[in-house]
Structures are given as structure tokens and as C-alpha cells.
Amino acid sequence: MWEHIIGHTEQKKFLQNYLQAKERPHALLFSGAAGLGKRTLALEFAKALLCFQHNGTDGCEACRLMNLQDGNLSHPDFVLVQHEWDDKKDRLRDTIIIDQIRELTAKTALAPVMSPTRVCIVEDADTMVPAAANAFLKLLEEPPAGWVIILLAANVNRLLPTIMSRVVQLRFQAIEPQLVEQALQARQIEPAKAAVLARISEGSIGLALNLAAAKGQLDVFECRKQAAAFLEALPLAMPMNYLAGRSWLDKKLQREQALLLVQLWQLL
Known part of the structure; x- marks a missing residue:
């Protein structure tokens, strides 16, 4: 699985085992420098989690709604938190703000629509402002049932230690x-x-x-x-x-x- 993603053999093995496990952590952290493929693998993993057969390749309706080739991420059980556009400054924000985490928290109260699992990817999680980080910590302290949350971060030193203690970290190293x-x-x-x-x-x-x-x-x-x-x-x-x-x-x-x-x- 995920043979088209170069390198990161151990990380892919862990995620493949995760898909089959009966008990599994609710929050994962993909850490490593930018451009190593963290986001690509996270999206493929999310697609497999949402897939009816948990493989992301069977062409089911869930897979169709997670068409990574054309950027279609319209699956109703998938949430992507990323830097948003700042209308006042007319550019993308360089932080994750508290309103985004509040919106995510509100969504965690909802049951899955199509798939047995709901998945959230938080890009650049190490850029959460303090208020957002504290709000996110509360979410991890009482993890919502049926959700898998994946954090992507280049600098884990910028994440709260209490957040780090509640996630399973997968470290991504430089590719040969x-x-x-x-x-x-x-x-x-x-x-x-x-x-x-x-x-x-x-x-x-x-x-x-x-x-x-x-x-x-x-x-x-x-x-x-x-x-x-x-x-x-x-x-x-x-x-x-x-x-x-x-x-x-x-x-x-x-x-x-x-x-x-x-x-x-x-x-x-």
C-alpha cells in the first residue's frame, strides 16, 4: 500500500497495522521538515480510513469523494484545518487561530455520515496560536468517539508538551x-x-x-x-x-x- 510514496517505509508499516488494529490511538503526529511527504501520506491514510474496505483503492463512494489526484476532498466525514485567508491583510494567515479549533470542536459532536470513522488533518499544527493550542488540548483530553486526528508539524518544539503527551508521533526523516x-x-x-x-x-x-x-x-x-x-x-x-x-x-x-x-x- 502507498508504494507510490517514496521512502518512509517504517511509517507506512505502522499506518497499515493501524488500519487493522481493534484498539488504536485517536491522535497521531506526523513530524519532520517541510516537503518530506507528511501531507501526502496523511491524505492517503485518511482516504484509507474512510474507505469502506480500509484500503483506499477499491473505488467505493468514499474513495470517490477523496479523489486526491484532482484535489477533491469533499467526503462529509473528512475535515482539513489549514491556514486560512486573512481578508484584512489580503494574504494567507501564518497561524492557526482559535476560531478554527472552535469550529473543529463543534464538528466533533457530529456522528459519521458515511464512513465508520471521521478523520481530521491539522496542517502546520505547530503554528497554532496559544489560545488555539489550549482549545485543541481540551479536545485531546476528551477525545471524540469515532474520530482520528492527524497533526502535521515541522517543529515539534513549538507544540505544547501536554499536546505531545497525548499523541503518537511518527518522525519523518530526510529521503536518500x-x-x-x-x-x-x-x-x-x-x-x-x-x-x-x-x-x-x-x-x-x-x-x-x-x-x-x-x-x-x-x-x-x-x-x-x-x-x-x-x-x-x-x-x-x-x-x-x-x-x-x-x-x-x-x-x-x-x-x-x-x-x-x-x-x-x-x-x-
Whole structure:
């Protein structure tokens, strides 16, 4: 099951056993860096939980309503909590707010509509504001019957210790560079570029794909050339002056570009 998801063999085995278990924890935490596949596996696992046969592949009505290929997540027993749009700031919020947890809590009072289980995925659970985290803790202290809650988090140190004590954690590690390279080549990225991206992404297929698609200032291969040029110019008495004088470098260095340049310097 889930052979199309690269790596994470032990995590997949645990989840396969979970599907067959009579007694099972009501809350799971998928932890690890962004882009490792936590969300992908969580959605596949949710689909299998909601499937009438608990395999997510039998084509039943529950599976049809969890069509992950086209992003259709309309199953009535599935809830996704994620960053919402902030109308005042005209952008996505970077936190999970208490109103979202209150809405989730209200939904947990409802019985399943179609499947024997109701499933909730909380993305970026480590970005819950304190009030939201405390409200969520109350939900875990009195877990709703028939629900499975899956938290996704990149930084578990930002989660309340009391939340950590009430979940079963599955840690996601970096994927081997060779597997990342193969995955990129399967997406029609030429081998030379795939090899570079696999090393730069440090085991994150999601990051590798984002870098492959980036253009302009974030073009990873152009940044790599400039990072190498900087290292070749060392030693420098005033390295920041050297950087500031480069025509390729915008005076207002974007955070993403700065992080990418530093990462490339470290790797080179």
C-alpha cells in the first residue's frame, strides 16, 4: 500500500497495522521538515480510513469523494484545518487561530455520515496560536468517539508538551538523495539538474520540486553560479560589500533568495 510514496517505509508499516488494529490511538503526529511527504501520506491514510474496505483503492463512494489526484476532498466525514485567508491583510494567515479549533470542536459532536470513522488533518499544527493550542488540548483530553486526528508539524518544539503527551508521533526523516534524484527524473527533469537539486534539497522532494520550478531571483542554477563565484573570490576584507555590488543581487534581498544562497554556500 502507498508504494507510490517514496521512502518512509517504517511509517507506512505502522499506518497499515493501524488500519487493522481493534484498539488504536485517536491522535497521531506526523513530524519532520517541510516537503518530506507528511501531507501526502496523511491524505492517503485518511482516504484509507474512510474507505469502506480500509484500503483506499477499491473505488467505493468514499474513495470517490477523496479523489486526491484532482484535489477533491469533499467526503462529509473528512475535515482539513489549514491556514486560512486573512481578508484584512489580503494574504494567507501564518497561524492557526482559535476560531478554527472552535469550529473543529463543534464538528466533533457530529456522528459519521458515511464512513465508520471521521478523520481530521491539522496542517502546520505547530503554528497554532496559544489560545488555539489550549482549545485543541481540551479536545485531546476528551477525545471524540469515532474520530482520528492527524497533526502535521515541522517543529515539534513549538507544540505544547501536554499536546505531545497525548499523541503518537511518527518522525519523518530526510529521503536518500538517490531516491530524490530518481523522483525528479521521473518528472522529466534532466539528470544533471536532478542530481544538483537532490543534493540541495537535502532529502526533501517537495523542496526539490519547488526549486526546479523557481524562476528569476530564485532560479537555483543561477544562484548556484553566483554562490560559486563568491566563494572563488574569497578571501575578502569586506565580503558584504562584494555582495552589495553585484548586479545580479537586488538591493532588497528577498528572504528566500538569501536563505538559498546561504544553503548553497554551505553545500559548496
